[in-house]
Amino acid sequence: MAQRFVSERNLKFLLYEVFDAECLVRYPYFSDHSRDTFDMVLGTAMKLGEEILYPAFQEMDRKPPEYADGAVRVHPSVKAYMRASGEGGWINAMHPYDAGGQQLPYMVFSACGFIFCAANYSLSVYPVLTAGAAHLIETFGSEELKRAFVKNMHAGKWQGTMALTEPDAGSSLADITTTAEPADGYYRIRGQKIFISAGAHDGVENVVHLMLARIKGAPAGVKGISLFVVPQRRINDDGMLVFNDVTCAGIYHKLGYRGAPITQLAMGDNDDCRGFLVGEANRGLAYMFQMMNEARIDVGLSAAAIASAAYYAALEYAKERPQGRKATEKDPTKPQAPIIEHADVKRMLLFQRSVIEGAFSLILQLARYTDMCRVTDGAERERCELLVDLLTPIAKSYPAEMGIHAVSQGMQCLGGYGYCDEFPLEQYYRDARIHPIHEGTTGIQGMDLLGRKVVMKNGKAMALYFDEVRSTIQSASGDDALSACADELEAALKTLEDVTAHLAGIAMKGEIELFLADATLYLELFGIIAIAWQWLAQARVARKALQGNPSESDSNFYNGKLAAFRFFFAYELPRIAGLARRLRNSDGLTVAMKTEYFED
Amino acid sequence: MKIVVLVKEVPDMESKFKIIDGAKIDESQIAFKMNDFDAYAVEAALQLKEKFGGEVIIISAGPDRVTKEVRQAFAMGADWGIHVNDPQIDAGDNFVVSSALVKAIESLGGADLIMTGVQSEDYQASLTGVVIADMLGLAHCTNVVKIDVAADQKTLTINRELEGGLNEVLEMSAPAVLTIQSGINEPRYPTLPGIMKAKKKRLDVKKAADLGVAELGEAGSKTKFIKMFFPVSDHKAEIIEGDAKTAAKTLVDKLKNEAKVI
Ligand SMILES: Cc1cc2nc3c(=O)[nH]c(=O)nc-3n(C[C@H](O)[C@H](O)[C@H](O)COP(=O)(O)OP(=O)(O)OC[C@H]3O[C@@H](n4cnc5c(N)ncnc54)[C@H](O)[C@@H]3O)c2cc1C
Numbered sequence: 001m002a003q004r005f006v007s008e009r010n011l012k013f014l015l016y017e018v019f020d021a022e023c024l025v026r027y028p029y030f031s032d033h034s035r036d037t038f039d040m041v042l043g044t045a046m047k048l049g050e051e052i053l054y055p056a057f058q059e060m061d062r063k064p065p066e067y068a069d070g071a072v073r074v075h076p077s078v079k080a081y082m083r084a085s086g087e088g089g090w091i092n093a094m095h096p097y098d099a100g101g102q103q104l105p106y107m108v109f110s111a112c113g114f115i116f117c118a119a120n121y122s123l124s125v126y127p128v129l130t131a132g133a134a135h136l137i138e139t140f141g142s143e144e145l146k147r148a149f150v151k152n153m154h155a156g157k158w159q160g161t162m163a164l165t166e167p168d169a170g171s172s173l174a175d176i177t178t179t180a181e182p183a184d185g186y187y188r189i190r191g192q193k194i195f196i197s198a199g200a201h202d203g204v205e206n207v208v209h210l211m212l213a214r215i216k217g218a219p220a221g222v223k224g225i226s227l228f229v230v231p232q233r234r235i236n237d238d239g240m241l242v243f244n245d246v247t248c249a250g251i252y253h254k255l256g257y258r259g260a261p262i263t264q265l266a267m268g269d270n271d272d273c274r275g276f277l278v279g280e281a282n283r284g285l286a287y288m289f290q291m292m293n294e295a296r297i298d299v300g301l302s303a304a305a306i307a308s309a310a311y312y313a314a315l316e317y318a319k320e321r322p323q324g325r326k327a328t329e330k331d332p333t334k335p336q337a338p339i340i341e342h343a344d345v346k347r348m349l350l351f352q353r354s355v356i357e358g359a360f361s362l363i364l365q366l367a368r369y370t371d372m373c374r375v376t377d378g379a380e381r382e383r384c385e386l387l388v389d390l391l392t393p394i395a396k397s398y399p400a401e402m403g404i405h406a407v408s409q410g411m412q413c414l415g416g417y418g419y420c421d422e423f424p425l426e427q428y429y430r431d432a433r434i435h436p437i438h439e440g441t442t443g444i445q446g447m448d449l450l451g452r453k454v455v456m457k458n459g460k461a462m463a464l465y466f467d468e469v470r471s472t473i474q475s476a477s478g479d480d481a482l483s484a485c486a487d488e489l490e491a492a493l494k495t496l497e498d499v500t501a502h503l504a505g506i507a508m509k510g511e512i513e514l515f516l517a518d519a520t521l522y523l524e525l526f527g528i529i530a531i532a533w534q535w536l537a538q539a540r541v542a543r544k545a546l547q548g549n550p551s552e553s554d555s556n557f558y559n560g561k562l563a564a565f566r567f568f569f570a571y572e573l574p575r576i577a578g579l580a581r582r583l584r585n586s587d588g589l590t591v592a593m594k595t596e597y598f599e600d
Numbered sequence: 601m602k603i604v605v606l607v608k609e610v611p612d613m614e615s616k617f618k619i620i621d622g623a624k625i626d627e628s629q630i631a632f633k634m635n636d637f638d639a640y641a642v643e644a645a646l647q648l649k650e651k652f653g654g655e656v657i658i659i660s661a662g663p664d665r666v667t668k669e670v671r672q673a674f675a676m677g678a679d680w681g682i683h684v685n686d687p688q689i690d691a692g693d694n695f696v697v698s699s700a701l702v703k704a705i706e707s708l709g710g711a712d713l714i715m716t717g718v719q720s721e722d723y724q725a726s727l728t729g730v731v732i733a734d735m736l737g738l739a740h741c742t743n744v745v746k747i748d749v750a751a752d753q754k755t756l757t758i759n760r761e762l763e764g765g766l767n768e769v770l771e772m773s774a775p776a777v778l779t780i781q782s783g784i785n786e787p788r789y790p791t792l793p794g795i796m797k798a799k800k801k802r803l804d805v806k807k808a809a810d811l812g813v814a815e816l817g818e819a820g821s822k823t824k825f826i827k828m829f830f831p832v833s834d835h836k837a838e839i840i841e842g843d844a845k846t847a848a849k850t851l852v853d854k855l856k857n858e859a860k861v862i
Contacts, residue, residue: 032796036668040675040795047789089792102792333841551628553616 003424004316005054005118005309008046009557011111014361017541019368021107027375029096030105038108044088045112052081053119060122060259061427067251071202072261078126078203085127086156092131099138100154106367110301114360117305121431122259126159128298129198132291133160133210137229140279140287145229149208159204162291163193163211163230163265170195171444173285174221178213178267180228180275189213189230189275190268192249195438199263200232200248206241207232209265210291211275212284219282227284228275230267245273256430293389296396296439297366303403303435304359307410310428311352314410317423318345321414339413347571348409353560354535354568355406359399361534366395383464390453390461391530393445398527400435401442407432446519449526454500455507462500469493469533476540481562485569489536492529492576499525499583506586517591518583525579532573539565601654601753601774603645604711605678606701606729607638609662609669610722622827634669637717639787641780642673644747645715646788652753655679657711659704661689661697667803674798675790681801682707686808693821694723696813698731703811705736710775712753718743718779729779740777741770745784749774
């Protein structure tokens, strides 16, 4: 049997029992679906995970991509998986039928994505990047661009990328310098990009970069950025693929996530790189944000998924590793106990679960709002959109940051073996570390949340969010076993309101640097409370289910849920007190710190 | 070609098995799936259809939940199916189930090829294909690892797997029954468009009465079920307790007197 990397039981609990994915089929858009189709889709995803993705998990790390003479050789499973994703209809699964898709709800697709990422994160990214890039062309590109590129991308024959970062422009995309000069029906692209995931490889016939560049004479800053399709090989008049003067100058050697190359690209070395404008000039960053927002939620999903795989590896080990005896056992001739019987090991396992299942629940919550955006309009649609916008930085950063801690605790469960490469924990640890960095660092997410999302539309999104959490609190407060935690969550919301008002006061005074100085801590505080909300929602469902006389295995499952829920409220939620204390103190410690003081 | 594939649902072998009253498995604790060997049969049928045209018809006997497995075969590309759904049939032995499947095949006016997995993962009787061939008066071949169908769509060249890593090659002619061994091909994954189409494909539900099956339940069976149990292993390991000296003494004593090896 392949190593277990997810709990299907948990995926179905969240999908069907907590988020009622089946309710979507009442809407005409999703009406061809049913629980049966959802289950069959999930079952197929599990098969792909077990049979294609997981078997290559370790080998892709040990034999990372190789660069030679401008070409990048990747593991053979990349080609197989891209093909399976294309032929299986996974790359455009959520699209409408008339765009070749299957109108699959985002919730179900997210559960599949969780399976793929947990099975092999590096391999999972290739089709996901392609889907995002193709979606940009479909949404904003001309009919001609769609015809030329989208089909082969959906078929998994051509790779898609998002090409934003440059040597002098990472977090600050306003500073990109790649240029685009109008020519006859296209733009001549010149410049350099770095860190571009899957930017060149031999698992596909062609790579299509969705690239940010400045049209000559465009205004400075973000207002002068445009979006281009820049294929690695362009189609000439005879319909042949020919070199488009995009050269891969090298790949980076990285800590983890080694199965996917990040490339350095040079455009226009021979002055013959053609780019095709997507949508209107100078609106590129706004367009790109569509893809980036999806990608950010996806990063959160992947982070939780890697932590899930680490958890199941740690769990298996903890059940089998005999070491030490119970504190109460004084007889040294008695056999040693499996470490899972030690309270401290149980604490580590519960911590992992509380992070993983809480985080994934939040991801599905966002997926649910997104699905509702599809089938509603007017005020309800706006409500869902605002909630997705507000919660995206949380859904990215909480799993990204806490996923690392969860994997670390998984490694801790294995002791010395956790640190050695006979077990997968060290790889999960390395793989997980990327998530707070790409798609906007945690620092950038903090500023996005506090500086933009919380205040957008005069705080409307924030007010809607509070309503959402309070409605969960209300529905749980009638249950004696949950009411104490419901009260704690209410108190936590008050803390968040308080801290937010305090910070808003600073912003009103125009002290913007001070206002944003601890935005990362604000993000952390907000995140912990959002996960507590998700746990209360799960606990409510578990409590109800336990009253219905479930089978033995279901009863174990629901009791496990309640234990993880109580753990989160007992061990994690209290951390907000320290964060709130710091956030309420606006002494400007970091702002005042001088660069010189860091020396020696 | 008109190809019938018989598909059976089996418990996922990773499930926790519990026996109720020494008579049956506690199904509430079990996840079900398509018999792996049958997936190879479905794939083999689909490949022949791709080559020669025609249709692939799935027949499965079992309770309501079996539709899941039939639709799985539909999602892979099979055309339509018959679900033999009657507790009276499920309560019978292999002979009863095979008789019902034969009636279902006859209701189609026969087929060019009938394929099954070589065995089911749970009961491992390897009987259904053979019994059906006998009842239908057709040639059959078991343990099939390669199928070549000539242009006339009648002449079959079949490789069978034997023990000792050997294969034998036989020629036979359609109509025939083939029981398919694992590894003959790589069963395709259902595609998402396939899954959506599967929902809409025709699945006829038939009771014993609809098919005119006379042999039902225990009465129609050729064998009588007595009980089901987990065998207790005769080989038991014993841990000898105590300090090294006493333990060694006990060990020598046991080797001498109980095992009688020294
Ligand atoms: C494995 C991997 C894959 C990647 N894939 C892609 C890809 O496919 N496409 C693509 O375009 N890019 C990709 N990137 C690039 C990635 O998005 C950037 O690395 C990231 O956005 C950070 O930019 P940077 O590396 O320039 O760091 P910097 O922007 O230099 O940031 C360094 C540190 O400074 C902080 N910082 C920066 N600005 C501020 C500020 N204004 N206020 C406070 N703190 C600040 C950051 O939070 C961070 O901690 C990838 C990177 C990696 C490592």
